[in-house]
Amino acid sequence: MNMVLANVTCVALDGRALLIEGAPGTGKSSLALALIDAGAQLIGDDGVTLVAEGDHLIASPPPRIAGLIEVRGVGLVTLPTTSAPVALAIALDEKAPRLPDELATAQWCGISVPRLLLYPDPASLPLRARWALHQHGTPGIARA
Numbered sequence: 443m444n445m446v447l448a449n450v451t452c453v454a455l456d457g458r459a460l461l462i463e464g465a466p467g468t469g470k471s472s473l474a475l476a477l478i479d480a481g482a483q484l485i486g487d488d489g490v491t492l493v494a495e496g497d498h499l500i501a502s503p504p505p506r507i508a509g510l511i512e513v514r515g516v517g518l519v520t521l522p523t524t525s526a527p528v529a530l531a532i533a534l535d536e537k538a539p540r541l542p543d544e545l546a547t548a549q550w551c552g553i554s555v556p557r558l559l560l561y562p563d564p565a566s567l568p569l570r571a572r573w574a575l576h577q578h579g580t581p582g583i584a585r586a
Contacts, residue, residue, distance in 0.1 A: 445492045445550060445551055446491050446504050447489065447492065448488065449466065450462065450488070451470040451471055451488060451490070452484075452485035452501045453478060453482040453484055453485055454482060454483045454501075454525075455575055457526055457527075458528075458580075458581075459500075459529060460528075460529065460530055460532065460571065460575050460579070461528055461531040461555070462474060462531075462534065463531060463532065468534040469534055469564060469567065470534060471487050471511055471514070472514070473534070473568060473571060474511060475513065476567070477571065478511075480568065484503075484509070484521045484523050484524070485502065485503055485524060485526065486503050487510060487511040487512060488507065489507055490502070490503070492528070493551060500526070500528070501525060502525040503525070509521055509522065528550075529555075529579035530557070530558065531555050531558075532571060533557065534562040534567075535560070536561060536562065537559070538559035538560050538561040542558060545557070545558060545578055546558070546559075556579065
């Protein structure tokens, strides 16, 4: 079953997808742009297609907005895209705990994915997102 999620941005880092959730205006696209500037690849901005492949959840660009990302104050920009297995979902939330007690999970298409709340501080958020993926993300899978 394919699923398109709105208000979710997604990038791939080292072959693993990082889903970025949050209310409008919390900085999902800005975080994605910062990660892309540091070598990540766009999967989808304000929408992503998810599909179960075996035990893995695969994130792909949604067809109608594939390659488009909003750069606030600039407009829509077109970037190359990729697909990747989802390794971690982060939710940008001002109520995120300083130190998580335990890692939560989210489920899409019957697949559970680790989920972590992060405070949306623009200065350190890209570094914290990378560390979150490194520390809490599931391992990548070999894809053809």
